[in-house]
Amino acid sequence: MGFIEPDLPAVEPEHFLRLPLMERMRILAVNWAEHGFGSPRMVHTIYILKLIVLYALGGIVVATTTSHLPAFWHVSEWWNQPIVYQKVILWTVLLESIGIAGSWGPLAGKVKPMTGGIRFWARPRTIRLRPWTWVPFTAGDRRGWFDITLYIALLVSVAVALFSPGVHSDSLSAAVPGNTSGLVNPALLIAPIVLLVLNGLRDKTIFLAARGEQYLPALFFFAVLPFVDMIIALKLLIVVVWVGAGVSKFGKHFSQVVPPMVSNSPSVPFTWFKRAHYRDFPRDLRPSRIADVMAHVGGTTVEVITPLVLLFSTNRWLTLAAVAVMVIFHLFIVSTFPLAVPLEWNVLFAYATVFLFLGFPNWHGYGVFDLSSPWLALGLIAGLLIFPILGNFRPDKVSFLPSMRQYAGNWASAVWAFAPGAEGKLDRVTRSAKNQIDQFVEFGYEPAWAEVTMQQVVAWRTMHSQGRGLFSVLLKNLPDIDARTVREGEFLCNSVIGFNFGDGHLHNADFIAAVQREARFEPGEAIVVWVESQAWGSTVQHYQVIDAALGVIERGTWKVAEAVAEQPWLPNGPIPLAVTWTRPQPAVPAPAEIRDQQQHGHGALA
Structure with a gap:
């Protein structure tokens, strides 16, 4: 594979395209097992630059400069500041809503242009997809100026909350004496919450692109909960995402996902290692025992057990080890460049792991049993579990994203x-x-x-x-x-x-x-x-x-x-x-x- 040239299959294209369909699929499946999509290294370099410069560096610069915090290179001064975490979430929502984060570029089928999102959603007469026909005032399947206005208003509302300075919070000051940066003004979060819901009712595409199933609850917690409850609720949210994704990998599908994912990874340079994920390459491309172990030990087990350790552990060293495991887990996913390219999401979750469980550890009064009310705990757990449970029993009713089946192989x-x-x-x-x-x-x-x-x-x-x-x-x-x-x-x-x-x-x-x-x-x-x-x-x-x-x-x-x-x-x-x-x-x-x-x-x- 070259830096500029793609790694094309070893076929003569005119002859190849006249072969029967399933013979073509055999040749290309074998090719994928060794070479993946065959994207040139230049493509992966573009993604890495976007991830580091636009997302990570850009987000931290915006978060610190708008919150009167030291410059971004003073990591020790800002990594555990709650307003930074809030603004990183807002920054992620903004980029996802524009269409320049996940599902961007050639690996997501966008070659020229590389950006979808705003190019479609701010244009009249493009297709919109309402989630439920029974919702009033959502009839039709074409975008009008009302939809465009709602969409632009969402972007503006997120940007206003993101770029505005923090405000004083009594609950934050009580929990973290001496904090001067405050929190994002809760009043500024009402508009993004409402507009994300309204946009979603008119067009589920925008809601899902903004990753509303995960970031909308976070924005809600920012807006309504006192500081300690907010941190614990955020822990419950990320644990539900992890465990939900892990549980969704039970069954026969996920082992099928790992071999082609590893084969597509530019960080795996050894052909023998890619082949080892198949039972008998090139004759039998079903998953090998190695792939099963990768799927259900390195994948399912990690996503179910490690988050529960993080949620309940009061041991410093055990928590530190669990944090390291989850950070490595997400960085590994980034290294494979999966076709939906959820790179920003994985970097955010790696940072969130460190921020939530080391920045505000359970043994400092931020454990799940430190919530201000048992009724709040029950309400949070019920609210966070309803869509994953409903979506797995009735996948026809709920998108696979709120169902927490993000990369389980069990897809519509x-x-x-x-x-x-x-x-x-x-x-x-x-x-x-x-x-x-x-x-x-x-x-x-x-x-x-x-x-x-x-x-x-x-x-x-x-x-x-x-x-x-x-x-x-x-x-x-x-x-x-x-x-x-x-x-x-x-x-x-x-x-x-x-x-x-x-x-x-x-x-x-x-x-x-x-x-x-x-x-x-x-x-x-x-x-x-x-x-x-x-x-x-x-x-x-x-x-x-x-x-x-x-x-x-x-x-x-x-x-x-x-x-x-x-x-x-x-x-x-x-x-x-x-x-x-x-x-x-x-x-x-x-x-x-x-x-x-x-x-x-x-x-x-x-």
Whole structure:
């Protein structure tokens, strides 16, 4: 891999693109196992510079200079100042809401331009996705000036709270005598809280992009709780996020996540170590025992046990060790550059671990049993647990982010299959980016290599549990699949609404219907297979086949155990599917272009 040049698969692109789809997936899955996405080092360097200069250094400079604290290089003077922590949270919310933190750049499917977010959400007629149809005054799926005003007002309100000096707090002075920097004015936090909720009711994309499921509770605690209760509530919040994420990794999915994540990490230079995460590279790409240990010892166990140690420990050395473990845990995730690129979030959590559990340790009166009221404790715990519990039992009702399944492998997902030439109809949709294939070409890739690169992302999906099911449904429903253009739903979603963080709910049937209003696909031109996350207590995942022009045309299930038992390229054919409903109409005929190619014995340059 070069600094500027990508690490492209060792194929001849024109010949490769004429191979059957699943043979292409086999070649690219094997390539991913050794090389990951193949991004040039320049891409990772850009991310590191953004993380260090814009986020970390920029955030600390803003927090210290607006709070009358010593310069940022005097770390010992500001690292445990509560107002710095508050402003780092606000800084993170601001960058996430603009779209220049998580889900930014090439690893998130944004090549030219690299920024989604504000370029879409401050533009009229772009797609907005309301979370619930029953909420009054939210009808429609296009952004108007009212939505843009709400969004800009959110950014302004966060900036005002961020750049304003602190105010005196009696509860802070009582707990930390001599503190002169104060806290963020609670009155200035009311507007960001209200506007984040209002924006979320109009468009769930903005709420999720701002990571409202985690930062909204923090802002609420800043605004209403006295200082000691605020610190303890923040500890409960971060522990719920950690433990929730750890618990969500129980089951069969997460072991599938670790091998392709390690394979994509530029910090792992040894090919033998990447191969060791697969049972028998290149013949068997299911997770090896090493991958299982990485997943459920280095991952699940750390995320469940270590946070509970931090929450209850009153031993200085045990707490210090637990803090070190969690900091290393988050820095390891940063080093792997996962495709949603949640780098800022992980750096924030590393700092939060040090600030909360060493800056205000349990043995100084900041333990969970030091809350001012047992009723407050019960209320906080109940409030923080309601969405993770509901979202895991009913994943169809709650986004995977409030459900705390951020990187568990148990995701709602989708793949799109276009008839030849039909993908171009997406250019009819009002948005601020072109199709990703065209972005790669404009960035300098030859068209055939741009197509191979886009298919590399599709192969990444096959390396996860739900990918085997999605492609099984495609193979069952589309006998012409080898002649179609197949696209990963999450990447496609990024080009249409400017954001995705692995949440399939952002490109579900509502999204497809919104796209169809402008794209105007003909029946059979755009077929989407979409699957919901596996619910607690269930052994299956529920899928839908959606024709963009007709709506849902099939529903069914597959068993998760049968999905994880197969290879990414399905050498034994589709896994068993249980069809539960079919639209009562004849099957959609293949478009004329595909029929013509099949008659002449050709595949497609997808």
